[in-house]
Amino acid sequence: xxxxxxxxxxxxxxxxxxxxxxxxxxxxxxxxxxxxxxxxxxxxxxxxxxxxxxxxxxxxxxxxxxxxxxxx
Amino acid sequence: xxxxxxxxxxxxxxxxxxxxxxxxxxxxxxxxxxxxxxxxxxxxxxxxxxxxxxxxxxxxxxxxxxxxxxxxxxxxxxxxxxxxxxxxxxxxxxxxxxxxxxxxxxxxxxxxxxxxxxxxxxxxxxxxxxxxxxxxxxxxxxxxxxxxxxxxxxxxxxxxxxxxxxxxxxxxxxxxxxxxxxxxxxxxxxxxxxxxxxxxxxxxxxxxxxxxxxxxxxxxxxxxxxxxxxxxxxxxxxxxxxxxxxxxxxxxxxxxxxxxxxxxxxxxxxxxxxxxxxxxxxxxxxxxxxxxxxxxxxxxxxxxxxxxxxxxxxxxxxxxxxxxxxxxxxxxxxxxxxxxxxxxxxxxxxxxxxxxxxxxxxxxxxxxxxxxxxxxxxxxxxxxxxxxxxxxxxxxxxxxxxxxxxxxxxxxxxxxxxxxxxxxxxxxxxxxxxxxxxxxxxxxxxxxxxxxxxxxxxxxxxxx
Numbered sequence: 001x002x003x004x005x006x007x008x009x010x011x012x013x014x015x016x017x018x019x020x021x022x023x024x025x026x027x028x029x030x031x032x033x034x035x036x037x038x039x040x041x042x043x044x045x046x047x048x049x050x051x052x053x054x055x056x057x058x059x060x061x062x063x064x065x066x067x068x069x070x071x072x
Numbered sequence: 073x074x075x076x077x078x079x080x081x082x083x084x085x086x087x088x089x090x091x092x093x094x095x096x097x098x099x100x101x102x103x104x105x106x107x108x109x110x111x112x113x114x115x116x117x118x119x120x121x122x123x124x125x126x127x128x129x130x131x132x133x134x135x136x137x138x139x140x141x142x143x144x145x146x147x148x149x150x151x152x153x154x155x156x157x158x159x160x161x162x163x164x165x166x167x168x169x170x171x172x173x174x175x176x177x178x179x180x181x182x183x184x185x186x187x188x189x190x191x192x193x194x195x196x197x198x199x200x201x202x203x204x205x206x207x208x209x210x211x212x213x214x215x216x217x218x219x220x221x222x223x224x225x226x227x228x229x230x231x232x233x234x235x236x237x238x239x240x241x242x243x244x245x246x247x248x249x250x251x252x253x254x255x256x257x258x259x260x261x262x263x264x265x266x267x268x269x270x271x272x273x274x275x276x277x278x279x280x281x282x283x284x285x286x287x288x289x290x291x292x293x294x295x296x297x298x299x300x301x302x303x304x305x306x307x308x309x310x311x312x313x314x315x316x317x318x319x320x321x322x323x324x325x326x327x328x329x330x331x332x333x334x335x336x337x338x339x340x341x342x343x344x345x346x347x348x349x350x351x352x353x354x355x356x357x358x359x360x361x362x363x364x365x366x367x368x369x370x371x372x373x374x375x376x377x378x379x380x381x382x383x384x385x386x387x388x389x390x391x392x393x394x395x396x397x398x399x400x401x402x403x404x405x406x407x408x409x410x411x412x413x414x415x416x417x418x419x420x421x422x423x424x425x426x427x428x429x430x431x432x433x434x435x436x437x438x439x440x441x442x443x444x445x446x447x448x449x450x451x452x453x454x455x456x457x458x459x460x461x462x463x464x465x466x467x468x469x470x471x472x473x474x475x476x477x478x479x480x481x482x483x484x485x486x487x488x489x490x491x492x493x494x495x496x497x498x499x500x501x502x503x504x505x506x507x508x509x510x511x512x513x514x515x516x517x518x519x520x521x522x523x524x525x526x527x528x529x530x531x532x533x534x535x536x
Contacts (some may be wrong), residue, residue: 005273024478031481042484046477053470060463064276071275 006068014061021054075400084293098271101132101184102227110184111311117318130230132179135188137267139262143516154359154426155243159235160321174232175321181355182290182317183310188357189399190309193387194301194333197348198341202291224412231264233257262471274494281528283454300349301335301342310357313398316357329418331355336436342444343408351452352402352436353387353414358424359396363384367419381405396425408440465516474510476502 028047035042091361105128112118121128138152156178165174182355237253240246246253286293297303310507316326333353341349352372365384372380387399400423402416418434479502479518483492491498519527 028477028481031146036482040484042480044477044481046474046479047481048474048477049470050474050477053467053474055466057464057471060467063292063463066498067276067279071076071272071279 007065007072008063011065014058014065017054017058017061021051021058024054026049043046074340086343098133098136099229099275100269100303101180101187103131103499104303104310105129105132105180105183107307108310108314110199111308112314113311114315114318117314120172121176121179121314125171126228127173127176127230128180129227131177131182131208133227133229133267134177134181135184138266148430150270152186152243153178153238155239156181156319157320159239159242165235169516170232173230174235177230177232178315179314182313183479186357188314188354188388189397190331190353191301191306193399193401194348194351194353195299198299199289199292201347219239229264233260236260257263260368268276277531280457280460280524280526281454281531283456284525284528287454301353304331313355313357320357326357327434328423328428329354329356329434332436334438336438339439339441340408340414341441343410344444345404345407345436347444350404350407352404352438354400354418356398356400356423356484358428359398359426360386360423361425362395362397362422362491364421364423365400367368369419369423370522371417371419372402373415373417374409374459380408410440411442412440414440415451454523457528458520458522459524461519462492462516465512469512469516472512473506475505475509479505 024047028044028051031044033043103236106125109118109121109128112121114244160171160178165171166364168174186273194341218518233256237256240256241253245251246256251259289411294301299305312330316330319326332355333349340352341347344350365386367383368407370382370384372382377423384400384402386395386397387401408414415437418430420430420432422429479491479498482489483498486492491501
């Protein structure tokens, strides 16, 4: 009763953030490869930081979902 | 600034939920009900309660969700439990196989009422006089966490909807409020679902702010379990109430008063008559009528037989509509003498709302302490909400600030695109994202350093 909302919503947000983090990492990897083919070496540190942010925020919402799952 | 921070706090904390309302009660009442089983002396009753814990705990939940099922008011709510007992006396109900479950549900319901009336006239006013910060029932739940460790309700919900409809019909509820009995079950489920979600959200709030609540109420946090009318005392009072109700359900006599603070043979907490702990509080299983207590109904005498003047009043009466209660208090006109023995005598008479009579003199003997038993523990520092907020804002800051990297990646990926053609725009965007990320980090640090007090205060006093 109500668990679907309480656990489902933060869990869904966490999954979405994980996907976003992975998407930007893949984009970064592809861009690095493309640039390497042109003889340029790029690190895109900002994108890496952003991906870490997405994963950490996913952890935050994962914690909320886990809390509601444990204390049901 | 305060408004801005409050809004941010609201966004942060309730991103995946809605603001809390007033009370946590169900978990605490449910826990008290569970504790009270161990204080029940009648073996048959104890066995019934152990066999029907879920029904008991579901019943303990009843009074709160019944209030949410507007237009239940407190008077209606109290009269309801009397109708429930009359319903349980019906032979056709007693013959049913699920009768023990119904009895457990009823006892849970009644226990909740007795606990509320008892704590609100003793412990709560005392806490307000000591810690000055008790705002809502929610706070009790936050304090409980320290003792209970876990936040689980541990209940398989039991809802005797058909019985509740029959009981409500017997009280004319549906006619009075123009409600349809056919919709009652659905309405109950809607209300309970809302309450259940609220209760779960409050668990998270309590988990994150319990340290803060304890820092505001150091005395309560240390004594909540053992104080007069604290959780253990309430469990004993509840068990005593159940014993009387059990006797009544079996048509056996039961004492008019079932519990007292101070206990018979015990010691008063403080002789100060201005404190709620400096009064003598009696708990009955009958709803008493405020108009039936007169100046000569109760007498307080010391060991020499000297009468100490005072007056008796029902604890929970705030308006003429609430002229009945399970709790009556005797308040001395002056503080009692420390280290002395006293006896409170209640004269026989009709005190019950339905004409129930105290047939014999009721007496409790107690001592006053040499000094008030009030210690001042050190407040503790809360950090959980601050860390929680930081865990939200720091990643958000990384995501936003990291957006500058995305701009760079976009320029490299589209060397003839808008951003590449306008380096000023790209640089501006990068700077804005970096500053915004820094700002979010500062907000997170603010909450971390202030222990998230702004969030807690907002959540505590948020309108519902």
